[in-house]
Amino acid sequence: MKAMDERPVQVGSARSARFKKHHAEDLAGRSYTFICVALLIVIIISIIYFVASKGLATFFRDGVSLGDFLFGTTWDPEGNQGEPMYGVLPFIFGSFATSLLAALIASPLSICASLFMTEIVPGWGKKLLQPVIELLAGIPSVVYGFIGLTVVVxxxxxxxxxxxxxxxxxxLVLSVMILPTITSVASDALSSLPRGLKESSFALGATRWQTISRVILPTVLPSILTGVVLGMARAFGEALAVQMVIGNAPHIPRSLFESASTLTSVITLDMGNTVMGSTHSNALWSMALALMFMTFIFVLIVRLLERRHRI
Incomplete structure (x- = not known):
């Protein structure tokens, strides 16, 4: 009887010890996650505050007009032609032009590659293209720029x-750089489609291409657009590769074959030639603020597309 009385006590104490251990592990995991999330939020807020404080100083402290800054076409921070001018419209135009054109070039290629891997020959096609896509994603941007300078130009x-x-x-250089992003998003969207969707289309007598064009692509269109927007965001923020092939001319080009410049290339070229706190330096921070604002716009568009896809 004594041994039988001791056994439930031992089992209860073992369960209590395991419960305490699991509770301690759960508490430690939650605490670590909370600290990481809080640190991430603090870092993001700090970056936004720092860039905004530097960028807004151009208008509130240095007296540069916001309209002249955004819509001015003359970039002359040294005042070689009179008083300094800080018009960034040519750089905004260059950033949007290269990003949009790169997305137009890369999107059809990415969609076709993802369809090839998931719908046409999902076996050896994915084994062949997947390593190539991953290789493109891992190449440094300076290598893309050097290849563009020696081959594309x-x-x-x-x-x-x-x-x-x-x-x-x-x-052209940016289209190759953003192709892995769009392809990966499109491939994931196509792979996640219910199998019954395609089987129902085949059962109604549709061919493979009719199923792809009239059923599959319209269904995954929001996800594909999400990949295109993410690719544009990647292209919009690229600096080194574009700087090496675009010519870095501070004017609005009259054709696609004239030299131009982007916000990122100007920041990269001028950041080492300014004095911290000067109007020229603050103008560069204002361009960085514009880039960050456009990133927020791209993220907002992606969220809206994802919400539409869920609905």
């Missing part, structure tokens, strides 16, 4: 009018 110079550098060359 001479090709553009021999085929089209101009010196080869310009919006078109920058867009």
């Amino acid at each position: 001479p090709f553009m110079r021999n085929v089209f009018p101009g010196q080869g550098i310009g919006i078109a060359a920058g867009a």
